[in-house]
Amino acid sequence: MPLALIALAIGAFGIGTTEFVIMGLLPQIADDYGVSIPNAGLLVTGYALGVVIGAPLMTALGTRISRKTMLMLLMGLFVVGNLLSAFAPSFPVMLAGRIVTSLAHGAFFGIGSVVAADLVAPQKKAGAIATMFTGLTVANIVGVPLGTFIGQAVGWRATFAGVAVLGVVGLLGIAKLVPALPRPEGAHLRRELTAFRNPQVLLAMAMTVLGFGGVFAAITYIAPMMTDVAGYSEGAVTWLLVLFGVGMFLGNLLGGRYADRKLMPMLYTTLGGLAVVLALFTLTAHNKILAAVTVVLVGALGFATVPPLQKRVLDQAHGAPTLASAVNIGAFNLGNALAAWLGGAVIAAGLGYTAPNWVGAALAAAALLLAFWSAALERRDHARAAVTPGAAPRHAALHH
Numbered sequence: 260m261p262l263a264l265i266a267l268a269i270g271a272f273g274i275g276t277t278e279f280v281i282m283g284l285l286p287q288i289a290d291d292y293g294v295s296i297p298n299a300g301l302l303v304t305g306y307a308l309g310v311v312i313g314a315p316l317m318t319a320l321g322t323r324i325s326r327k328t329m330l331m332l333l334m335g336l337f338v339v340g341n342l343l344s345a346f347a348p349s350f351p352v353m354l355a356g357r358i359v360t361s362l363a364h365g366a367f368f369g370i371g372s373v374v375a376a377d378l379v380a381p382q383k384k385a386g387a388i389a390t391m392f393t394g395l396t397v398a399n400i401v402g403v404p405l406g407t408f409i410g411q412a413v414g415w416r417a418t419f420a421g422v423a424v425l426g427v428v429g430l431l432g433i434a435k436l437v438p439a440l441p442r443p444e445g446a447h448l449r450r451e452l453t454a455f456r457n458p459q460v461l462l463a464m465a466m467t468v469l470g471f472g473g474v475f476a477a478i479t480y481i482a483p484m485m486t487d488v489a490g491y492s493e494g495a496v497t498w499l500l501v502l503f504g505v506g507m508f509l510g511n512l513l514g515g516r517y518a519d520r521k522l523m524p525m526l527y528t529t530l531g532g533l534a535v536v537l538a539l540f541t542l543t544a545h546n547k548i549l550a551a552v553t554v555v556l557v558g559a560l561g562f563a564t565v566p567p568l569q570k571r572v573l574d575q576a577h578g579a580p581t582l583a584s585a586v587n588i589g590a591f592n593l594g595n596a597l598a599a600w601l602g603g604a605v606i607a608a609g610l611g612y613t614a615p616n617w618v619g620a621a622l623a624a625a626a627l628l629l630a631f632w633s634a635a636l637e638r639r640d641h642a643r644a645a646v647t648p649g650a651a652p653r654h655a656a657l658h659h
Contacts, residue, residue, distance in 0.1 A: 261436075263437040264378065268394035270432070273402075274337065277341055278306060278364065280403045285302070288415055302357050308361075309364070310588065310589055312362075314369055314585040314589035318370065319582065327433065336363040338423050365585050365592070368391075376573055385566045389515020389516070396511045398504075404501055406418045467590040475598040475619075477540060479599040488613060499554055510563035511562045514562065522567050523633075530624075536556045537620035541616045572587045601618045605618055
């Protein structure tokens with residue numbers, strides 16, 4: 260794999276750390292600013308919505324410059340946002356810092372996915388995308404626990420200052436290691452928007468929202484589920500999240516490897532497995548060991564869908580992949596926000612802390628149905644093309 264992928268992975272590590280570390284620091288931040296925990300939670304919600312909005316917005320703004328230059332500008336914006344958070348004198352300024360940071364998130368992963376795929380041979384594209392996303396998964400194993408520890412020991416502002424330094428390292432790595440790839444011929448916003456006319460692109464994004472949303476329906480409420488149902492102490496939740504990160508790391512590697520060989524069968528397996536495991540989580544959550552194993556499996560199966568779904572969008576948006584790739588990153592965050600809301604709704608309805616697992620299972624099962632539908636439409640298009648002389652199928656070839 261090219262060294263440029265390491266630079267992209269470093270940037271992904273910083274972004275992953277700043278996205279998830281906030282959850283462990285909310286009590287300290289709330290105390291410092293004198294706001295309630297629910298109000299402090301706006302720092303999480305605001306970030307997620309910023310990714311959804313920022314992904315297409317920043318990518319559209321960057322269509323007239325090279326992808327390398329845009330990646331460097333995005334990492335610069337990331338550094339500014341984290342410094343603003345670290346030195347924010349008031350809660351509104353802190354929220355503004357989080358939103359500024361989030362604007363870089365979707366476009367970085369979206370453009371980074373395109374760059375990563377362009378750096379390798381066609382049969383290695385999903386593996387290259389997975390290598391970049393490894394930074395995000397390692398952030399959950401190392402960055403988030405370390406950032407939480409630093410925040411609790413020294414102060415939460417030190418954590419965000421440290422993440423800003425990571426951003427500088429990522430920026431320098433991109434400047435040094437990522438080649439100056441020429442801007443694609445005819446690259447402009449109107450052409451990028453044509454990708455959304457392809458129903459296969461929209462189906463892939465819907466799978467992203469539902470599939471990864473299934474993961475977050477359960478994981479958002481892992482703390483009360485593990486303490487009140489499984490019987491873990493509050494201190495053990497950090498290590499359970501590390502186990503989740505280990506699962507993400509392993510799933511990302513497997514997803515990248517097998518998506519390059521059999522993309523759609525890989526999606527059938529991971530989405531189907533995720534639906535089953537989430538349904539079983541309602542039972543395994545009552546046993547400490549089984550609960551811990553299930554947390555790893557949810558992380559592994561959930562993140563094994565990321566490289567194939569991202570590659571699916573790139574394949575189907577052929578010729579205009581950048582905006583579609585970035586919007587798909589926003590779709591992950593849209594799924595996170597939707598699933599967290601649905602999970603909270605079933606808990607508020609008095610169905611218990613394991614109820615979000617049923618929500619997650621239903622979302623993953625819905626994503627699996629969309630995958631079957633997408634493949635059926637593709638087979639139909641190929642069959643029509645085969646009987647029509649001179650016709651070509653509208654969509655990219657189905658991976659067998």
